[in-house]
Amino acid sequence: MCDQTFVAVTFGPCDSCSKASPLMNIYIKNEPINYCSFCVEMMACQGLQKGETLASLKRECDNLKKKLEEERGKLNDVELHQVAEKTEVLGALSVKTRRVLKGHGNKVLCMDWCKDRRRLVSSSQDGKVIVWDAFTLNKEHGITLPCTWVMACAYAPSGCAVACGGLDNKCSVVPLSLDKTENLAAKKKSVAMHTNYVSGCTFTNSDMQLLTCSGDGTCALWDVESGQLLQSFHGHTADVLSLDLAPSETGNTFVSGGCDKKANVWDMRSGQNIQSFESHESDINCVKYYPSGDAFASASDDATCRFYDLRADREVAVYQKDSIIFGASTVDFSLSGRLLFAGYNDYTINAWDVLKGTRVSVLFGHENRISRVRVSPDGTALCSASWDNTLRIWA
Amino acid sequence: MTINTLAKGGWYREQMTCFRKMEKVIVAMQDPDMGMKMRNQRLLITVIPHAMTGRDVIDWLIQKYNICEEEALHVGGMLVRYGYIYPLKEPRSLVLRADETPYRFQTPYFWTSTRWPASELDYAIYLAKKNIRKQGELMEYEKERYSLLHKRINHTWDFVVMQAREQLRASKQRRKADRIVLECQEQAYWLINRPPPGAHNVLDMGLEKPNNFSLRVTLNSDYYKREIESCRRALGRNRVKSSICLEGFVKFSEQYQNHDPIMQGCLPSNPWISDDTAHWTMNSEIVPVPTRLRVERWSFSFMELLNDPIGRREFMTYLEKEFSAENLCFWQACEDIRHGESSKIIQKVEDVYKNFLAPGAARWVNIDSKTMDKTLEGIKHPHRFVMDDAQLHIYFLMKKDSYPRYLKSDLYKNMLAKAIVPQETKKSVFPFMRRQRHSSPSPAQAVTQVTEEDGRAMGAGKAGTNSAAGSHV
Numbered sequence: 061m062c063d064q065t066f067v068a069v070t071f072g073p074c075d076s077c078s079k080a081s082p083l084m085n086i087y088i089k090n091e092p093i094n095y096c097s098f099c100v101e102m103m104a105c106q107g108l109q110k111g112e113t114l115a116s117l118k119r120e121c122d123n124l125k126k127k128l129e130e131e132r133g134k135l136n137d138v139e140l141h142q143v144a145e146k147t148e149v150l151g152a153l154s155v156k157t158r159r160v161l162k163g164h165g166n167k168v169l170c171m172d173w174c175k176d177r178r179r180l181v182s183s184s185q186d187g188k189v190i191v192w193d194a195f196t197l198n199k200e201h202g203i204t205l206p207c208t209w210v211m212a213c214a215y216a217p218s219g220c221a222v223a224c225g226g227l228d229n230k231c232s233v234v235p236l237s238l239d240k241t242e243n244l245a246a247k248k249k250s251v252a253m254h255t256n257y258v259s260g261c262t263f264t265n266s267d268m269q270l271l272t273c274s275g276d277g278t279c280a281l282w283d284v285e286s287g288q289l290l291q292s293f294h295g296h297t298a299d300v301l302s303l304d305l306a307p308s309e310t311g312n313t314f315v316s317g318g319c320d321k322k323a324n325v326w327d328m329r330s331g332q333n334i335q336s337f338e339s340h341e342s343d344i345n346c347v348k349y350y351p352s353g354d355a356f357a358s359a360s361d362d363a364t365c366r367f368y369d370l371r372a373d374r375e376v377a378v379y380q381k382d383s384i385i386f387g388a389s390t391v392d393f394s395l396s397g398r399l400l401f402a403g404y405n406d407y408t409i410n411a412w413d414v415l416k417g418t419r420v421s422v423l424f425g426h427e428n429r430i431s432r433v434r435v436s437p438d439g440t441a442l443c444s445a446s447w448d449n450t451l452r453i454w455a
Numbered sequence: 456m457t458i459n460t461l462a463k464g465g466w467y468r469e470q471m472t473c474f475r476k477m478e479k480v481i482v483a484m485q486d487p488d489m490g491m492k493m494r495n496q497r498l499l500i501t502v503i504p505h506a507m508t509g510r511d512v513i514d515w516l517i518q519k520y521n522i523c524e525e526e527a528l529h530v531g532g533m534l535v536r537y538g539y540i541y542p543l544k545e546p547r548s549l550v551l552r553a554d555e556t557p558y559r560f561q562t563p564y565f566w567t568s569t570r571w572p573a574s575e576l577d578y579a580i581y582l583a584k585k586n587i588r589k590q591g592e593l594m595e596y597e598k599e600r601y602s603l604l605h606k607r608i609n610h611t612w613d614f615v616v617m618q619a620r621e622q623l624r625a626s627k628q629r630r631k632a633d634r635i636v637l638e639c640q641e642q643a644y645w646l647i648n649r650p651p652p653g654a655h656n657v658l659d660m661g662l663e664k665p666n667n668f669s670l671r672v673t674l675n676s677d678y679y680k681r682e683i684e685s686c687r688r689a690l691g692r693n694r695v696k697s698s699i700c701l702e703g704f705v706k707f708s709e710q711y712q713n714h715d716p717i718m719q720g721c722l723p724s725n726p727w728i729s730d731d732t733a734h735w736t737m738n739s740e741i742v743p744v745p746t747r748l749r750v751e752r753w754s755f756s757f758m759e760l761l762n763d764p765i766g767r768r769e770f771m772t773y774l775e776k777e778f779s780a781e782n783l784c785f786w787q788a789c790e791d792i793r794h795g796e797s798s799k800i801i802q803k804v805e806d807v808y809k810n811f812l813a814p815g816a817a818r819w820v821n822i823d824s825k826t827m828d829k830t831l832e833g834i835k836h837p838h839r840f841v842m843d844d845a846q847l848h849i850y851f852l853m854k855k856d857s858y859p860r861y862l863k864s865d866l867y868k869n870m871l872a873k874a875i876v877p878q879e880t881k882k883s884v885f886p887f888m889r890r891q892r893h894s895s896p897s898p899a900q901a902v903t904q905v906t907e908e909d910g911r912a913m914g915a916g917k918a919g920t921n922s923a924a925g926s927h928v
Binding site for chain 1 (some may be wrong): 476721727794
């Protein structure tokens with residue numbers, strides 16, 4: 061009598077035929093449309109050639125995907141751990157908590173290091189963004205945003221600004237001023253506008269361009285000065301949760317991962333999806349490039365982290381263990397790329413040997429989920445942000 | 456008004472997989488052959504059957520998963536936190552202790568996954584039962600919730616009270632041991648699904664995601680056409696043999712191993728460990744003499760050399776000697792266009808054309824005719840990426856030609872010989888005496904200074920820049 065679950069849809073005039081009927085809410089290339097079910101079917105059949113049906117297209121698509129897997133398998137002449145047999149086994153890591161940053165009043169959702177190797181910015185569920193000198197534990201700047209769940213924050217390469225965004229569907233850039241009397245939030249400048257929450261953001265090689273990913277299934281490149289959309293990237297069929305810029309010489313690609321279990325590599329100039337990997341069994345929470353730019357790692361709710369080689373175009377390693385039951389929410393490589401640090405929903409951080417595929421160490425200490433781990437720019441420390449309201453520096 | 460669809464969204468999916476995995480572990484623990492040994496536990500005057508100690512749980516986990524004690528304690532602890540195992544002695548403390556503390560398995564009826572999400576009605580019945588049994592002596596927070604529920608589902612309150620009375624009557628007809636067990640189980644269930652204020656809420660899932668529009672997107676033929684197109688493109692890509700790619704990773708990690716502080720430590724010491732910032736001072740952007748590791752890194756790849764300001768400066772000096780410095784200058788100017796402000800693109804492109812590409816330009820760069828023609832065409836409608844092809848051409852020219860020669864040159868070899876190898880800081884005699892942690896000037900400060908200087912001395916631009924540079928290190 062009291063607990064009922066029911067399916068409800070909107071009711072009203074259809075956008076296409078104007079008849080009042082139950083409507084389906086669809087997104088076509090990010091535009092929300094409300095059509096009645098008949099018009100939806102009509103629209104889906106538009107653009108079909110003679111003799112084609114949606115089912116036949118789907119079949120063709122599935123066949124091509126199978127062929128692609130076969131092609132990828134052809135050049136698979138050796139496994140990563142076999143090649144890594146000659147490398148020496150890593151001893152246990154002697155990594156301990158060296159700093160605990162307390163000051164957030166609620167879950168810390170994201171953090172990013174500054175290029176000066178000691179400062180970092182962190183954002184939390186209560187809308188506060190704090191810039192810390194992690195070495196001295198000083199809080200240098202505090203910004204209060206009008207929205208909760210600030211899920212993305214990034215430090216500008218120059219160190220003079222931070223970007224942050226979340227449930228407000230925007231990503232804003234805030235210039236950092238040392239004038240204590242100034243209200244930083246007043247100087248906030250909205251740069252990115254999405255139709256759903258912003259899940260990740262990063263500056264490109266300069267302060268002038270911002271790359272964002274969002275729950276509306278797209279990624280976008282923005283010009284900070286004008287707020288103009290430079291390029292948008294469509295291809296994910298569900299929320300995009302994470303992105304990372306490639307450290308390559310030509311600096312033109314980035315990878316994104318989302319709830320559709322896919323990790324896509326994009327060309328920033330053309331907006332095209334260059335490569336796609338679909339081997340996870342659940343949402344991909346985080347993606348990060350290997351330091352050389354030839355591969356990337358992903359963390360997923362299926363409790364595994366995976367390693368994808370871009371030149372061989374396939375998944376080359378899976379990092380999993382029976383005793384690890386909870387999903388991984390974040391990954392980052394150490395400076396040499398030999399270690400992969402992954403933060404999990406069971407409050408631990410596991411360090412994996414990337415080449416051999418074995419787990420090297422477990423780091424305990426946090427009292428709630430890990431939302432983000434990041435190695436500092438010179439590789440001297442690892443920072444972890446957690447839902448227990450603190451950040452920890454490990455070294 | 457849009458009411459969004461099914462209640463079972465992202466949370467359900469994410470949490471269910473975890474529950475299922477934990478349940479597998481629990482079932483394995485109770486396996487008659489490979490599971491744990493259970494025994495009877497004495498609780499005051501009653502004997503509770505089928506109980507185990509915390510120690511048993513941990514030992515079983517260590518043996519089954521081949522993990523250490525700390526991790527087994529953690530995994531077991533999660534099983535307790537999620538209510539699959541509950542403590543008999545201190546029922547409100549959902550913690551696994553590695554000793555003789557007795558625990559018991561939760562009955563599947565009360566698994567969180569069985570009746571998820573926990574319903575308000577059931578909670579009301581539970582509180583009503585407790586209220587009757589304890590004659591009104593509920594805990595503070597339970598009293599508050601009880602009255603809240605009373606207001607909220609007032610229309611079914613008769614049903615609630617009736618159910619509570621029925622269940623109490625049925626339980627009185629059970630044996631005392633069974634009754635205690637049932638009470639413990641129910642209490643454990645509600646401690647997790649309705650935690651007391653301030654207690655850790657293990658079922659806190661955060662933001663609901665994803666938005667279920669994946670179904671809607673695939674209704675469109677456009678979607679499948681795009682997927683087919685990208686599959687076709689992917690089939691046509693060049694792939695490299697695994698043995699070559701994977702060998703590359705091994706080599707890369709070997710090459711950088713000595714440079715990885717987390718793995719090999721760093722000299723003189725890791726600032727985070729010793730509180731001494733010497734390592735950072737020695738490796739600042741601009742130093743008179745760079746460290747040996749830093750100079751070595753320039754030989755790893757051309758990108759490493761260019762990314763380091765001192766490396767780039769040295770390379771420029773070398774190119775000047777070879778009379779090909781315009782290449783690096785051109786490359787830098789192109790980078791500036793690519794990453795700079797949109798409003799300055801047109802001006803910058805013009806400058807680049809004048810200085811590097813125009814016939815008879817002061818620092819003319821040597822690009823092949825095809826690229827030159829394409830670039831000159833593009834300059835008529837300048838945009839951010841108009842110099843890309845030319846820039847790439849020059850980049851690879853430097854990389855294949857000048858860069859290898861630089862590494863063999865005396866300039867580089869001298870740099871390497873002069874480079875510092877810091878001494879490892881001896882561990883302090885009094886390790887518990889912490890050094891004072893010095894703060895450093897914020898990078899944001901540099902900008903503020905410059906703007907102040909610009910304001911004050913409008914003409915003396917040079918002076919402004921100098922003071923900003925001075926405040927930086």
